[in-house]
Amino acid sequence: MTRLIRRRVPDHLSCRQVAKVLQTHLDGELDDETASAVAEHLEMCRRCGLEAATYIELKEALARRAAPVPTASLERLRSFVAELDAHGAE
Protein backbone atom coordinates (compact mmCIF):
# COMPACT_ATOMS: atom_id res chain seq x y z
CA MET A 1 0.00 0.00 0.00
CA THR A 2 1.62 3.29 -1.03
CA ARG A 3 0.46 5.82 1.51
CA LEU A 4 3.45 8.10 1.79
CA ILE A 5 3.03 11.61 0.46
CA ARG A 6 5.93 12.43 -1.86
CA ARG A 7 7.15 15.96 -2.31
CA ARG A 8 10.18 17.59 -3.89
CA VAL A 9 12.68 18.24 -1.14
CA PRO A 10 15.12 21.13 -1.26
CA ASP A 11 18.25 20.90 0.91
CA HIS A 12 16.81 23.10 3.64
CA LEU A 13 13.16 23.79 4.22
CA SER A 14 11.76 27.19 5.11
CA CYS A 15 9.33 27.63 8.01
CA ARG A 16 6.55 28.15 5.48
CA GLN A 17 7.39 24.87 3.73
CA VAL A 18 7.51 23.04 7.05
CA ALA A 19 4.16 24.50 8.10
CA LYS A 20 2.59 23.05 4.95
CA VAL A 21 3.67 19.49 5.71
CA LEU A 22 3.95 19.57 9.50
CA GLN A 23 0.72 17.71 10.30
CA THR A 24 1.38 15.14 7.57
CA HIS A 25 4.84 14.65 9.08
CA LEU A 26 3.45 14.16 12.59
CA ASP A 27 0.97 11.63 11.19
CA GLY A 28 3.89 9.62 9.79
CA GLU A 29 2.59 9.98 6.23
CA LEU A 30 5.56 11.78 4.61
CA ASP A 31 8.16 9.97 2.54
CA ASP A 32 11.47 9.36 4.35
CA GLU A 33 13.40 12.06 2.53
CA THR A 34 10.93 14.85 3.29
CA ALA A 35 10.40 13.57 6.82
CA SER A 36 14.10 13.78 7.63
CA ALA A 37 14.31 17.31 6.15
CA VAL A 38 11.35 18.35 8.33
CA ALA A 39 12.85 16.67 11.41
CA GLU A 40 16.12 18.51 10.81
CA HIS A 41 14.28 21.83 10.56
CA LEU A 42 12.32 21.13 13.75
CA GLU A 43 15.56 20.45 15.63
CA MET A 44 16.92 23.87 14.73
CA CYS A 45 13.86 26.12 14.60
CA ARG A 46 12.32 26.91 17.97
CA ARG A 47 9.12 28.37 16.54
CA CYS A 48 8.38 25.36 14.32
CA GLY A 49 9.45 23.03 17.14
CA LEU A 50 6.85 24.61 19.43
CA GLU A 51 4.25 24.39 16.68
CA ALA A 52 5.02 20.68 16.35
CA ALA A 53 4.86 20.20 20.13
CA THR A 54 1.40 21.80 20.18
CA TYR A 55 0.09 19.42 17.51
CA ILE A 56 1.68 16.44 19.25
CA GLU A 57 -0.04 17.46 22.48
CA LEU A 58 -3.36 17.79 20.65
CA LYS A 59 -2.98 14.39 18.97
CA GLU A 60 -2.12 12.77 22.31
CA ALA A 61 -5.10 14.39 24.01
CA LEU A 62 -7.37 13.16 21.21
CA ALA A 63 -5.97 9.63 21.45
CA ARG A 64 -6.69 9.73 25.21
CA ARG A 65 -10.29 10.72 24.51
CA ALA A 66 -10.80 7.67 22.30
CA ALA A 67 -12.89 5.41 24.50
CA PRO A 68 -11.82 1.77 24.35
CA VAL A 69 -14.22 -0.52 22.56
CA PRO A 70 -16.26 -2.35 25.25
CA THR A 71 -14.97 -5.89 25.73
CA ALA A 72 -18.54 -7.20 25.60
CA SER A 73 -18.97 -5.73 22.09
CA LEU A 74 -15.77 -7.37 20.87
CA GLU A 75 -16.81 -10.69 22.39
CA ARG A 76 -20.22 -10.53 20.68
CA LEU A 77 -18.56 -9.72 17.36
CA ARG A 78 -16.10 -12.61 17.71
CA SER A 79 -19.06 -14.90 18.40
CA PHE A 80 -20.81 -13.47 15.36
CA VAL A 81 -17.79 -14.33 13.18
CA ALA A 82 -17.69 -17.84 14.68
CA GLU A 83 -21.42 -18.16 14.00
CA LEU A 84 -20.92 -17.17 10.35
CA ASP A 85 -18.17 -19.74 10.05
CA ALA A 86 -20.33 -22.45 11.61
CA HIS A 87 -23.63 -21.79 9.86
CA GLY A 88 -22.90 -19.51 6.91
CA ALA A 89 -24.74 -16.28 6.15
CA GLU A 90 -28.32 -17.64 6.02
Place this chain on the structure above:
Amino acid sequence: MVPPGDGAADEAFERLVVPELDVLMRVARSLSGNTADAEDLVQETLLRAYRSIERFDGRYPRAWLLTIMRNANINRARRRRPQLQRDPDTAPEEVADDGRSAEDDVVDPVLDAALDDALAALPLVYRRAVELVDMAGLSYREAAEALGVRQGTVMSRLHRGRQRLRERLAATGLEGDRT
Protein backbone atom coordinates in the same frame (compact mmCIF):
# COMPACT_ATOMS: atom_id res chain seq x y z
CA MET B 1 -10.37 -17.13 -2.40
CA VAL B 2 -12.40 -20.25 -1.70
CA PRO B 3 -16.16 -19.70 -1.46
CA PRO B 4 -17.80 -19.34 1.96
CA GLY B 5 -19.10 -22.51 3.54
CA ASP B 6 -15.80 -24.25 2.90
CA GLY B 7 -13.84 -24.98 6.07
CA ALA B 8 -10.59 -23.48 4.80
CA ALA B 9 -12.37 -20.33 3.59
CA ASP B 10 -14.09 -19.93 6.94
CA GLU B 11 -10.78 -20.17 8.71
CA ALA B 12 -9.32 -17.60 6.32
CA PHE B 13 -12.30 -15.30 6.93
CA GLU B 14 -11.89 -15.49 10.69
CA ARG B 15 -8.15 -14.89 10.42
CA LEU B 16 -8.71 -11.83 8.23
CA VAL B 17 -11.46 -10.12 10.16
CA VAL B 18 -10.89 -10.85 13.86
CA PRO B 19 -7.73 -8.66 14.11
CA GLU B 20 -9.71 -5.78 12.56
CA LEU B 21 -12.73 -5.91 14.89
CA ASP B 22 -11.42 -3.25 17.27
CA VAL B 23 -10.63 -0.74 14.55
CA LEU B 24 -13.90 -1.52 12.76
CA MET B 25 -15.79 -0.72 15.96
CA ARG B 26 -13.92 2.56 16.36
CA VAL B 27 -14.69 3.61 12.81
CA ALA B 28 -18.30 2.46 13.10
CA ARG B 29 -18.68 4.48 16.30
CA SER B 30 -17.55 7.57 14.43
CA LEU B 31 -19.85 6.89 11.48
CA SER B 32 -22.92 5.98 13.53
CA GLY B 33 -22.40 8.13 16.61
CA ASN B 34 -22.88 5.49 19.34
CA THR B 35 -21.69 2.06 20.44
CA ALA B 36 -24.99 0.22 19.97
CA ASP B 37 -25.48 1.30 16.35
CA ALA B 38 -21.75 0.80 15.74
CA GLU B 39 -22.01 -2.85 16.72
CA ASP B 40 -24.93 -3.39 14.34
CA LEU B 41 -22.97 -1.69 11.57
CA VAL B 42 -19.94 -3.92 12.18
CA GLN B 43 -22.14 -7.03 12.12
CA GLU B 44 -23.69 -5.89 8.85
CA THR B 45 -20.19 -5.28 7.48
CA LEU B 46 -19.03 -8.75 8.55
CA LEU B 47 -22.06 -10.37 6.95
CA ARG B 48 -21.45 -8.56 3.66
CA ALA B 49 -17.75 -9.37 3.81
CA TYR B 50 -18.50 -13.04 4.41
CA ARG B 51 -20.82 -13.13 1.41
CA SER B 52 -18.35 -11.39 -0.88
CA ILE B 53 -15.11 -13.04 0.22
CA GLU B 54 -14.82 -14.86 -3.12
CA ARG B 55 -14.24 -11.50 -4.77
CA PHE B 56 -11.60 -10.41 -2.25
CA ASP B 57 -8.01 -10.80 -3.45
CA GLY B 58 -6.60 -11.26 0.06
CA ARG B 59 -4.66 -7.97 0.11
CA TYR B 60 -5.31 -5.14 2.58
CA PRO B 61 -8.23 -6.65 4.52
CA ARG B 62 -8.70 -3.47 6.52
CA ALA B 63 -9.21 -1.33 3.39
CA TRP B 64 -11.57 -3.98 2.00
CA LEU B 65 -13.63 -4.05 5.20
CA LEU B 66 -13.73 -0.25 5.46
CA THR B 67 -15.10 0.02 1.92
CA ILE B 68 -17.78 -2.54 2.75
CA MET B 69 -18.60 -0.65 5.95
CA ARG B 70 -18.96 2.62 4.07
CA ASN B 71 -21.48 1.06 1.68
CA ALA B 72 -23.31 -0.69 4.50
CA ASN B 73 -23.57 2.60 6.36
CA ILE B 74 -25.03 4.35 3.32
CA ASN B 75 -27.70 1.65 3.10
CA ARG B 76 -28.39 1.84 6.83
CA ALA B 77 -29.05 5.53 6.52
CA ARG B 78 -31.77 4.68 4.00
CA ARG B 79 -33.45 1.97 6.05
CA ARG B 80 -33.15 0.94 9.66
CA ARG B 81 -32.30 -2.75 9.96
CA PRO B 82 -33.50 -4.99 12.77
CA GLN B 83 -30.82 -5.67 15.37
CA LEU B 84 -28.88 -8.76 14.43
CA GLN B 85 -27.59 -10.34 17.57
CA ARG B 86 -27.71 -8.10 20.59
CA ASP B 87 -29.19 -9.51 23.74
CA PRO B 88 -31.98 -7.08 24.69
CA ASP B 89 -31.57 -7.88 28.39
CA THR B 90 -28.01 -6.63 28.54
CA ALA B 91 -28.00 -3.94 25.85
CA PRO B 92 -29.03 -0.87 27.89
CA GLU B 93 -26.20 -1.23 30.42
CA GLU B 94 -23.61 -1.78 27.75
CA VAL B 95 -24.77 1.16 25.71
CA ALA B 96 -24.16 3.35 28.72
CA ASP B 97 -20.72 1.79 29.23
CA ASP B 98 -18.34 3.44 26.79
CA GLY B 99 -15.46 1.38 28.13
CA ARG B 100 -13.74 4.35 29.74
CA SER B 101 -12.51 3.76 33.27
CA ALA B 102 -12.50 6.34 36.02
CA GLU B 103 -8.70 6.47 35.71
CA ASP B 104 -8.96 7.54 32.08
CA ASP B 105 -10.87 10.61 33.18
CA VAL B 106 -8.31 12.01 35.60
CA VAL B 107 -5.31 12.49 33.29
CA ASP B 108 -6.20 16.09 32.56
CA PRO B 109 -9.91 16.51 33.14
CA VAL B 110 -10.00 20.21 32.29
CA LEU B 111 -8.23 19.82 28.94
CA ASP B 112 -10.21 16.68 28.13
CA ALA B 113 -13.56 18.31 28.90
CA ALA B 114 -12.61 21.35 26.79
CA LEU B 115 -11.52 19.01 24.00
CA ASP B 116 -14.87 17.20 24.10
CA ASP B 117 -16.65 20.53 23.72
CA ALA B 118 -14.33 21.59 20.92
CA LEU B 119 -14.86 18.28 19.10
CA ALA B 120 -18.62 18.52 19.47
CA ALA B 121 -18.51 22.01 17.96
CA LEU B 122 -16.56 20.90 14.86
CA PRO B 123 -18.45 20.56 11.57
CA LEU B 124 -19.21 16.86 11.03
CA VAL B 125 -16.86 16.36 8.06
CA TYR B 126 -13.91 17.71 10.07
CA ARG B 127 -14.87 15.78 13.19
CA ARG B 128 -15.06 12.47 11.34
CA ALA B 129 -11.60 12.98 9.81
CA VAL B 130 -10.16 13.74 13.26
CA GLU B 131 -11.97 10.79 14.87
CA LEU B 132 -10.85 8.32 12.21
CA VAL B 133 -7.18 9.33 12.17
CA ASP B 134 -6.45 10.56 15.70
CA MET B 135 -8.93 8.48 17.68
CA ALA B 136 -9.41 5.30 15.58
CA GLY B 137 -5.80 5.24 14.36
CA LEU B 138 -6.47 4.97 10.62
CA SER B 139 -3.95 6.04 7.98
CA TYR B 140 -5.01 8.76 5.51
CA ARG B 141 -5.65 6.10 2.92
CA GLU B 142 -7.76 3.98 5.24
CA ALA B 143 -9.78 7.02 6.34
CA ALA B 144 -10.34 7.86 2.65
CA GLU B 145 -11.70 4.31 2.12
CA ALA B 146 -13.99 4.61 5.13
CA LEU B 147 -15.38 7.97 4.04
CA GLY B 148 -15.46 7.38 0.28
CA VAL B 149 -13.41 10.49 -0.44
CA ARG B 150 -9.95 11.14 -1.85
CA GLN B 151 -6.89 11.02 0.38
CA GLY B 152 -6.27 14.73 -0.23
CA THR B 153 -9.78 15.47 1.05
CA VAL B 154 -9.06 13.54 4.25
CA MET B 155 -5.85 15.51 4.72
CA SER B 156 -7.47 18.86 4.23
CA ARG B 157 -10.44 18.06 6.51
CA LEU B 158 -8.16 16.62 9.17
CA HIS B 159 -5.72 19.52 9.13
CA ARG B 160 -8.47 22.12 9.19
CA GLY B 161 -10.27 20.22 11.92
CA ARG B 162 -7.18 20.16 14.12
CA GLN B 163 -6.55 23.84 13.40
CA ARG B 164 -10.08 24.64 14.58
CA LEU B 165 -9.62 22.52 17.70
CA ARG B 166 -6.45 24.45 18.49
CA GLU B 167 -8.16 27.77 18.02
CA ARG B 168 -11.02 26.76 20.27
CA LEU B 169 -8.72 25.40 22.96
CA ALA B 170 -6.56 28.54 22.75
CA ALA B 171 -9.71 30.59 23.25
CA THR B 172 -10.27 28.73 26.53
CA GLY B 173 -6.66 29.42 27.51
CA LEU B 174 -5.61 25.78 27.33
CA GLU B 175 -3.54 25.38 24.20
CA GLY B 176 -2.06 27.00 21.13
CA ASP B 177 -0.63 30.16 22.73
CA ARG B 178 2.84 28.92 23.51
CA THR B 179 4.90 31.23 21.33
